[in-house]
Structure formats: structure tokens, C-alpha cells
Amino acid sequence: xxxxxQTQPGMFVQEKEAVTLDCTYDTSDQSYGLFxxxxxxxxxxxFLIYQGxxxxxxxxxxxYSLNFQKARKSANLVISASQxxxxxxxxxxxxxxxxxxxxxxxxxxxxxxx
Amino acid sequence: GAVVSQHPSRVICKSGTSVKIECRSLDFQATTMxxxxxxxxKSLMLxxxxxxxxxxxxxxxxxxxxxxxxxxxxxxSTLTVTSAHPEDSSFYICxxxxxxxxxxxTQYFGPGTRLLVL
Numbered sequence: 001x002x003x004x005x006q007t008q009p010g011m012f013v014q015e016k017e018a019v020t021l022d023c024t025y026d027t028s029d030q031s032y033g034l035f036x037x038x039x040x041x042x043x044x045x046x047f048l049i050y051q052g053x054x055x056x057x058x059x060x061x062x063x064y065s066l067n068f069q070k071a072r073k074s075a076n077l078v079i080s081a082s083q084x085x086x087x088x089x090x091x092x093x094x095x096x097x098x099x100x101x102x103x104x105x106x107x108x109x110x111x112x113x114x
Numbered sequence: 115g116a117v118v119s120q121h122p123s124r125v126i127c128k129s130g131t132s133v134k135i136e137c138r139s140l141d142f143q144a145t146t147m148x149x150x151x152x153x154x155x156k157s158l159m160l161x162x163x164x165x166x167x168x169x170x171x172x173x174x175x176x177x178x179x180x181x182x183x184x185x186x187x188x189x190x191s192t193l194t195v196t197s198a199h200p201e202d203s204s205f206y207i208c209x210x211x212x213x214x215x216x217x218x219x220t221q222y223f224g225p226g227t228r229l230l231v232l
Contacts, residue, residue: 037223043205045158045223091157095221101148102209102221104158 002027004094004105012111013082020067021077021108023092029053034075035093035102036066038086045091051075079110087112116142118210120224127198128232135193135227137208143188144210148221149181152205164191198231205229 003026013019025034036048051059051066059066067076079086092105117140127133137147146165150158164170164185172178180202182194191210195202207226 043152043207043226043228045207045209045226047223101160101163103160106157109155 002029002094002096002103004092004103006092006105006108008108009106010109010111012113013079014113015084016081018078018080019082019110021079021090021092021110023075023077023105025073025075025092025094027073027094027096029096031096033095034066034068035095036064036075036077037091037093037104039089039091039107041088048090049077082112084112084114086110116140116210116222118144118208118222118224120206120208120227122227123225124228124230126230126232129199130197133195133198133229135195135206135208135229137191137193137210137224139189139210139222142210142212142222144191144212145188146211147185147191148209148211149183149191149193150207150209152207152226154205158207161193195229198229200231203229203231 005024032053034051038046049059049061049064049066051068058068063080065078089107089109091107093102095102119138121136149161151161152158160173161176162170162172164183166185166188170183185191205226208224209221211221
């Protein structure tokens, strides 16, 4: 069975500093995709970054980077130079090879302090 | 980028009535659509997967007769909450996929529908 674990219910970070949001996963699939989404209070799911299981390099998208450690089954999100607008709920997600359905972790609420 | 819309964005209804939520892919054809439910401050829980022209596949514990899903075309899927009760109040989110496995760009989320049953 597939599982996503986010162990940090809430995180605080000072504006302009970097923050790491943890995500570990479990799957028996050889090929899978890992995603991070941001959900502000409005409720929309905003895609941030994607990492394929066979991608050799860590994914980066602007201020977002994904620290992918396949052997440890972790896919941590790093946000550099935090901004007040980064305050939101962040979800780690995974899609395996069957059915294309995506499962989500419990989420981490990030608070950026001025 | 691909856009998925949901209608209505929020709905309030009386207990016992049925509510239909529409999910549309506006600029692409979605072979597969997913319906999620999210309780306040909780994660997204997959309810069902629907493929165009066939019956939806429901996740364990989701009542098929309670949550009717129709995927009549490649751009529209509907979720009908039948005989709604207060415990059905939740945030419902759909996503649409072109069906290619793995990549992010194959799954796009709608803005969600907030349902409140009085």
C-alpha cells in the first residue's frame, strides 16, 4: 500500500529565511511521481514542484526545491527566502503507476513571520 | 496552462435535498477525473475515480448510492450528493487528468466547492 507521511503539523519561519518541510513515503511501485502542493485559505490546490522516481537530479522551481533521497524514501520541500505570502497549508503527494490516482499526506501548515 | 472549473463554488442546502457539483476541464480533454473530499484542517481524501463513459471506481468506505458520479463527456464530471445530511458538509475538490501516468502536468485541480448542509 502507498503512504505519505508529513510529521510536521505546523512550522514557523522568519521572513526571508529558508524552511524545509518534511515528507516521507512508502510504495512498492518502481516508478512513481512525487508532488508538492500549496493550499492557501481560499482552498485552491496550487502545484509547486514535481519529482519523478527516476529523475537523477533534484527538482527545482524558482524558490522551491525538492530534496529527493530515494533510498530514504524522503522528498522534502525546501522554500528559500520565505515570503509572507508563503503562509499556507502544504501537501506532499504521490502517484504510482496504477490508476493515476494521487494520495496526499496530512499536510504541514507554514506560518511566515514578519 | 490547463484549467479546471467547479460549479458552484459554495452551496448551502437543507438536509434531505440533493446537490450537484460540476467539474469541467475548460481547455483539454480529461479521460479521468478524480473527486476528493477535505474536512477542515485535514488532508484530501480520494472519494472516487471516474473515466469518461464508464462507471466510477469508489474508494473503500465511500457510499456509491450517496455520492453519485457521472462522467458523461471528456470535459465534464458531476458529483451528486443525494439526500444530504449535515455530516456531508465538506470541501469537495475535483481534479482532471489526461491519463498519462507520472507527470504533474497530467492532473489539474479545480478550485473546490464548499458544501454546507443545514
